[in-house]
Amino acid sequence: MNRQHLVSRVLKPAIFIAALVPLALLLWGATHDGLGANPIETITHETGDWGLRFLLITLCVTPLRRITGWNELIRLRRMLGLFAFFYVCLHFSTYIVLDAFFDLDYILEDITDRTYITLGFTSFLLLIPLAITSTDAMVRRLGGRRWRLLHRLAYAAATGGVLHFLWLVKVDIREPLIYLGILLLLFLARVPAVADRLARIRGAGRDEKTSAPRQIAT
Amino acid sequence: MLIKRPADIKSSEITDEAVYLDRRRFIGGAAGLGAAAASGLLLPGAASALVSDPKATGAVLPGIVDGPFSTDEDVTAYKDVTRYNNFYEFGTDKADPSKNSGRFKPKPWKVKVLGECEKPGDYDFDDIIGQHALEERIYRLRCVERWSMVIPWVGVPLGPVLKRFQPTSKAKYVAFRTVFRPTEMPGQQRGILDWPYVEGLRIDEAMNPLTLLAVGIYGRELPNQNGAPIRLVVPWKYGYKSIKSVVTIRFTEEQPPMTWNMTLPNEYGFYSNVNPEVDHPRWSQARERRIGEILKRDTLMFNGYSEQVADMYSGMDLRKYF
Numbered sequence: 001m002n003r004q005h006l007v008s009r010v011l012k013p014a015i016f017i018a019a020l021v022p023l024a025l026l027l028w029g030a031t032h033d034g035l036g037a038n039p040i041e042t043i044t045h046e047t048g049d050w051g052l053r054f055l056l057i058t059l060c061v062t063p064l065r066r067i068t069g070w071n072e073l074i075r076l077r078r079m080l081g082l083f084a085f086f087y088v089c090l091h092f093s094t095y096i097v098l099d100a101f102f103d104l105d106y107i108l109e110d111i112t113d114r115t116y117i118t119l120g121f122t123s124f125l126l127l128i129p130l131a132i133t134s135t136d137a138m139v140r141r142l143g144g145r146r147w148r149l150l151h152r153l154a155y156a157a158a159t160g161g162v163l164h165f166l167w168l169v170k171v172d173i174r175e176p177l178i179y180l181g182i183l184l185l186l187f188l189a190r191v192p193a194v195a196d197r198l199a200r201i202r203g204a205g206r207d208e209k210t211s212a213p214r215q216i217a218t
Numbered sequence: 219m220l221i222k223r224p225a226d227i228k229s230s231e232i233t234d235e236a237v238y239l240d241r242r243r244f245i246g247g248a249a250g251l252g253a254a255a256a257s258g259l260l261l262p263g264a265a266s267a268l269v270s271d272p273k274a275t276g277a278v279l280p281g282i283v284d285g286p287f288s289t290d291e292d293v294t295a296y297k298d299v300t301r302y303n304n305f306y307e308f309g310t311d312k313a314d315p316s317k318n319s320g321r322f323k324p325k326p327w328k329v330k331v332l333g334e335c336e337k338p339g340d341y342d343f344d345d346i347i348g349q350h351a352l353e354e355r356i357y358r359l360r361c362v363e364r365w366s367m368v369i370p371w372v373g374v375p376l377g378p379v380l381k382r383f384q385p386t387s388k389a390k391y392v393a394f395r396t397v398f399r400p401t402e403m404p405g406q407q408r409g410i411l412d413w414p415y416v417e418g419l420r421i422d423e424a425m426n427p428l429t430l431l432a433v434g435i436y437g438r439e440l441p442n443q444n445g446a447p448i449r450l451v452v453p454w455k456y457g458y459k460s461i462k463s464v465v466t467i468r469f470t471e472e473q474p475p476m477t478w479n480m481t482l483p484n485e486y487g488f489y490s491n492v493n494p495e496v497d498h499p500r501w502s503q504a505r506e507r508r509i510g511e512i513l514k515r516d517t518l519m520f521n522g523y524s525e526q527v528a529d530m531y532s533g534m535d536l537r538k539y540f
Contacts, residue, residue: 037297168501
């Protein structure tokens with residue numbers, strides 16, 4: 001089996017299944033009294049955590065590709081990004097339905113007055129155009145250059161997500177700081193000089209052109 | 219307004235207004251009873267069986283009487299009260315206290331009493347509690363994090379306990395301190411807060427008949443994770459004011475420091491009264507999720523205890539004194 005097959009036929013379906021495990025655990029917990037004393041809080045935290053994790057994992061694809069020289073990894077990026085969007089949507093819906101119960105005044109006040117909600121909501125909004133333009137057809141319509149430019153918003157969304165988390169924690173900021181650290185490393189990996197060095201690790205560097213998905217079905 | 223008082227009456231011996239009002243309400247008879255029932259309060263002496271839970275463990279406390287001010291709302295399940303709470307001495311996750319408190323030894327226990335009082339000293343647990351009748355009091359508890367519970371506490375009112383130490387006229391505040399035992403309390407091994415945890419009340423708040431020195435829940439001894447063996451319960455204030463595992467009681471003339479205020483002064487004030495109108499700087503306090511319920515409910519002023527406590531704050535700007 002060549003590398004392309006390994007990524008498309010093994011890695012991708014395996015990650016697809018794995019990415020559904022957090023949702024499955026939540027559903028199992030919700031039906032088996034397994035989400036603790038405050039199940040809504042657990043659902044809110046878990047979906048938020050996984051939205052942020054998948055966003056950061058998605059942003060790891062390009063540096064990882066540079067380091068390993070496995071350009072086929074690009075075929076995982078769209079799926080990972082859409083899983084990030086999926087969990088963020090669940091997180092947002094939990095807030096709208098179970099926290100605010102569709103109370104528009106309450107939601108608007110939260111979005112305008114609470115910095116952490118402003119940040120989280122902005123990140124959610126930023127992810128919407130990225131999800132919409134994730135199809136091959138949209139890549140074609142926008143053209144690789146514009147598409148890449150647009151999809152740099154993923155970094156803004158991840159930054160907003162990390163700050164959203166950091167801002168709501170009372171004093172024990174260890175966990176959000178880990179995410180902040182990962183995010184800073186990802187930014188560092190995008191610095192051209194660093195990116196070149198990463199590419200030289202395996203001598204398999206590719207320039208920016210390949211980071212837009214090719215117009216082929218994956 | 220200056221009110222002249224005869225000099226020979228100590229301020230600590232003057233009947234609190236809330237007690238006075240409570241007596242008046244009691245004397246008020248049928249009308250008062252109806253009003254109290256409507257507001258969800260049970261009067262002292264009203265008959266009701268003690269709350270129990272089949273999952274409750276720990277030694278049964280003998281001789282508990284039915285205390286005043288209990289709510290008739292549904293009580294929170296024992297497993298939730300004991301497995302979901304904040305007690306940073308055992309870790310910052312709300313499941314940590316129940317997981318990490320197994321090595322804590324609440325017996326024997328001594329409380330040091332000092333400061334502006336006639337009878338300072340080291341008191342054993344029984345010296346503190348033993349002279350008073352244990353009461354069951356079912357109180358609402360509102361956490362600053364916007365969740366709430368209804369807990370059947372067992373304890374004694376703090377006021378009569380404090381009066382036995384004979385606070386002097388300089389005793390304007392009461393300061394409390396939690397035990398510091400990093401080997402038994404793993405959370406204290408990290409400098410997440412400036413240990414030991416300290417809290418304080420104004421003397422009239424401490425003497426308020428609502429304020430409880432709790433030694434149990436659900437008719438049994440307090441579990442380690444809930445602040446064994448002695449903790450404060452101040453139901454009209456956010457949960458962190460109800461300091462756990464108390465080892466020091468100090469009467470002071472000046473307002474004593476409190477841990478959360480020292481940690482984040484713009485977020486946590488000395489008073490910390492539950493107030494739906496005054497937001498936490500980072501989130502609204504208008505609503506709360508009662509544990510066991512799905513949708514949020516409105517938070518009540520003073521957590522629903524206005525009748526007992528509002529007078530203590532009349533004329534105060536509660537936005538300034540948050």
